[in-house]
Amino acid sequence: MDPNRDRSEERLQSAASFKAFMLKTDTKSNVNLYDHLSRLLMKVMDERPHNVIDVIEDMSRDMKRGLFEDKQSTLRDLPQTTAAELLAEQQRMLFTRPEEADQEEELILGTQSSYIVAEAEYREGEEEDEQGTEDAEEEETEAETGNENEMDPLPQSTYKPLPAVPKEALGTGANKFVYYVCKEPGLPWVKLPSVSPAQITAARQIRKFFTGNLETPIVSYPPFPGNEANYLRAQIARISAGTQVSPQGYFQAGEEEGDEEDEAPRDSYEVNPDFEGTSVTEMAESLSTWVHHVQHILQQGRCTWVNLAFKPGEDSNEEGEAEEKEEEPDEPEPEVGPSLLTPLSQDAGSNSKMFNTPPWTSKISSTLTSQHAVAVLRSNLWPGAYAYACGKKFENMYIGWGLKYAGEGYSPPVPPPPQKEYPSGSEITEALDPSLEEEQALKESLEEQQAAQEEMEGTDEEEEEDDD
Amino acid sequence: MDSSALSYSLEFVAGSGHTLNVEQKTALQTSLLILKKNYKFNRVLFWGKILGLKEDYFIAQGRGEDEMQDKKNLYSFNCMDWFLLPPVTDSMMEEVSTAAKGRFIGDPSHVYELDRRGEADEEDVLTKVNEESRLAVTVHQIDEEASVIPRGAFVRSPHGLVQINRSFGGLSHSEAGKLDNYLHFSEPKRLKTKSILEMGDLNPAIDFLDELSDDIPKGSWSLQFECASNVCVLRSLLWLGLTSYHVPMTPQHGYIYIGHGIKNLDLPFML
Numbered sequence: 161m162d163p164n165r166d167r168s169e170e171r172l173q174s175a176a177s178f179k180a181f182m183l184k185t186d187t188k189s190n191v192n193l194y195d196h197l198s199r200l201l202m203k204v205m206d207e208r209p210h211n212v213i214d215v216i217e218d219m220s221r222d223m224k225r226g227l228f229e230d231k232q233s234t235l236r237d238l239p240q241t242t243a244a245e246l247l248a249e250q251q252r253m254l255f256t257r258p259e260e261a262d263q264e265e266e267l268i269l270g271t272q273s274s275y276i277v278a279e280a281e282y283r284e285g286e287e288e289d290e291q292g293t294e295d296a297e298e299e300e301t302e303a304e305t306g307n308e309n310e311m312d313p314l315p316q317s318t319y320k321p322l323p324a325v326p327k328e329a330l331g332t333g334a335n336k337f338v339y340y341v342c343k344e345p346g347l348p349w350v351k352l353p354s355v356s357p358a359q360i361t362a363a364r365q366i367r368k369f370f371t372g373n374l375e376t377p378i379v380s381y382p383p384f385p386g387n388e389a390n391y392l393r394a395q396i397a398r399i400s401a402g403t404q405v406s407p408q409g410y411f412q413a414g415e416e417e418g419d420e421e422d423e424a425p426r427d428s429y430e431v432n433p434d435f436e437g438t439s440v441t442e443m444a445e446s447l448s449t450w451v452h453h454v455q456h457i458l459q460q461g462r463c464t465w466v467n468l469a470f471k472p473g474e475d476s477n478e479e480g481e482a483e484e485k486e487e488e489p490d491e492p493e494p495e496v497g498p499s500l501l502t503p504l505s506q507d508a509g510s511n512s513k514m515f516n517t518p519p520w521t522s523k524i525s526s527t528l529t530s531q532h533a534v535a536v537l538r539s540n541l542w543p544g545a546y547a548y549a550c551g552k553k554f555e556n557m558y559i560g561w562g563l564k565y566a567g568e569g570y571s572p573p574v575p576p577p578p579q580k581e582y583p584s585g586s587e588i589t590e591a592l593d594p595s596l597e598e599e600q601a602l603k604e605s606l607e608e609q610q611a612a613q614e615e616m617e618g619t620d621e622e623e624e625e626d627d628d
Numbered sequence: 629m630d631s632s633a634l635s636y637s638l639e640f641v642a643g644s645g646h647t648l649n650v651e652q653k654t655a656l657q658t659s660l661l662i663l664k665k666n667y668k669f670n671r672v673l674f675w676g677k678i679l680g681l682k683e684d685y686f687i688a689q690g691r692g693e694d695e696m697q698d699k700k701n702l703y704s705f706n707c708m709d710w711f712l713l714p715p716v717t718d719s720m721m722e723e724v725s726t727a728a729k730g731r732f733i734g735d736p737s738h739v740y741e742l743d744r745r746g747e748a749d750e751e752d753v754l755t756k757v758n759e760e761s762r763l764a765v766t767v768h769q770i771d772e773e774a775s776v777i778p779r780g781a782f783v784r785s786p787h788g789l790v791q792i793n794r795s796f797g798g799l800s801h802s803e804a805g806k807l808d809n810y811l812h813f814s815e816p817k818r819l820k821t822k823s824i825l826e827m828g829d830l831n832p833a834i835d836f837l838d839e840l841s842d843d844i845p846k847g848s849w850s851l852q853f854e855c856a857s858n859v860c861v862l863r864s865l866l867w868l869g870l871t872s873y874h875v876p877m878t879p880q881h882g883y884i885y886i887g888h889g890i891k892n893l894d895l896p897f898m899l
Binding site for chain 2: 247269272367368525526538559560561563566567568572
């Protein structure tokens with residue numbers, strides 16, 4: 161009995177020690193043989209394949225590979241950045257921090273991602289360092305031209321760049337508001353640079369989709385000065401100027417400085433505290449109950465016209481305005497746009513000529529429950545721009561591609577004619593060879609002239625001698 | 629966009645800036661059901677909206693047994709009373725493309741005229757097209773060129789019937805981000821020009837349509853993830869206003885057109 165028990169204990173012990181050996185985990189793969197075999201046998205029990213003995217090696221290998229793959233897939237499925245979480249974080253901040261008054265939101269669709277644009281009123285005393293950088297750029301170009309004097313004189317280009325129309329200061333005109341963009345709610349907001357008149361005039365001539373990346377260069381003809389951020393800002397300025405409307409009477413003209421300069425259009429307005437609100441049906445039926453509350457952008461690309469001819473040190477006949485049709489040599493006619501708070505019924509006339517399209521479509525949101533309806537205004541020139549009004553409330557909204565309705569097909573402007581290679585004059589143009597008679601006639605006349613001259617000289621000399 | 633799923637699927641495409649208000653949604657839910665019964669459709673899709681200057685057209689599409697061939701389009705102004713659009717013929721398409729210009733008016737009896745009598749040696753002197761046939765042609769063209777389904781959502785049976793694939797479980801997240809996994813839901817045009825090598829990879833039951841990635845010009849589709857990257861949204865740049873959505877890992881997909889009904893011919897300049 162005793163030796164038997166001893167033997168069985170010994171056997172158990174050796175089995176236990178062997179199990180412990182099998183349970184030793186591999187240093188590389190972190191798997192032990194015991195688990196592997198038990199899993200393998202379990203699989204065999206579950207599946208009961210034919211000819212197990214032949215496929216056992218394959219099954220074993222598959223099992224090992226499966227473990228490895230599992231691990232890889234857990235690596236791949238690392239938690240992605242959940243935008244909803246970020247959004248929640250962002251929104252919590254919104255409730256705690258006082259913000260600038262956001263007026264209007266726009267959504268501009270891009271080919272790769274879209275922009276959400278918020279408009280904010282400019283506060284006094286924010287940064288104004290942008291002008292400094294521009295001056296520096298101009299200096300650099302001048303320095304480059306100075307070095308070339310020693311070489312052979314190359315034919316000089318007679319092209320003189322038109323003087324740049326100065327930017328409007330922050331807080332006025334097209335730069336009245338500052339705009340912030342973000343790609344997705346929750347991501348940080350990026351401030352857009354202020355817009356220059358050159359960018360607005362270039363943006364008027366091109367049609368490009370937004371890509372969704374602010375750094376993308378705008379490849380177009382005519383060339384656009386700046387990257388997509390500038391293009392976006394220019395389009396926002398144009399959309400705002402064209403489509404931001406409010407019920408008549410909601411805003412009234414500002415009183416402070418309007419009377420002093422009679423030619424400058426009004427550019428300030430304030431909320432009319434006595435505004436009572438117009439009835440919704442009236443708002444939906446007549447366009448004259450709506451007014452623009454953003455200044456019209458002139459052909460020059462500014463809201464207030466600036467006379468470029470009067471710049472010191474420049475030729476007075478240089479035309480500052482590329483698009484203007486008439487040539488006015490001395491004094492360019494000041495451009496005047498419609499003044500602020502002009503009713504929409506007035507821009508109907510000028511625009512309908514363009515594409516046979518009335519610029520606005522108005523509508524009541526609901527026909528069944530008209531007591532709860534709002535008046536909706538849809539812009540036909542800027543597809544995607546909407547305004548609604550209901551009692552004292554109104555709002556403007558733009559969701560679209562950031563492109564103006566272009567009528568029938570866009571044709572890009574043709575490049576200017578190439579510069580002439582040389583000035584055409586009498587000494588360059590080819591003439592017919594003279595015939596023999598002509599030559600002889602010329603010879604005779606020349607001889608006659610010579611004879612006459614000699615006679616004259618002879619008398620002159622005599623006179624001179626007399627003088628001496 | 630299936631009419632039964634309209635209430636929640638409109639949310640997915642609202643990022644393009646157009647949606648329906650509560651009144652229209654409820655009216656559609658009622659009227660499309662009646663429409664399905666009266667016309668004996670298998671299912672009814674809310675196809676979209678064409679914005680006119682005065683009125684907007686709401687378009688519905690009824691589908692019969694064969695999802696691709698048995699299509700009927702209907703239009704309405706108030707989402708309640710539906711009128712059948714005439715079938716599109718080649719001569720009609722030609723007339724519309726010559727005469728109809730500019731925006732839709734919103735009046736089906738409006739007549740577009742093209743007077744060529746002033747110009748010499750033109751045979752068709754006066755082309756007249758009413759807006760109803762223009763609408764029919766436009767809807768047909770948009771369906772031809774811009775209707776989108778995710779790959780596998782429809783199967784073609786050996787008899788040639790095209791039907792919904794009931795075992796379609798949706799594309800995976802990574803698949804949904806690729807344009808080759810979306811197909812045009814119209815008669816294939818470029819499939820036959822593919823080489824045998826390329827055809828070898830295709831599954832004849834599923835890949836019987838053209839892929840979006842073969843479209844010319846390249847980049848005429850904008851593919852984005854929206855709604856906290858849960859929904860894959862495809863927008864056509866050729867027909868501005870066409871938005872298609874697919875929720876990855878679910879069979880939910882659909883497309884809707886809300887726009888002016890004008891093809892974006894400026895696309896080559898704009899990319």
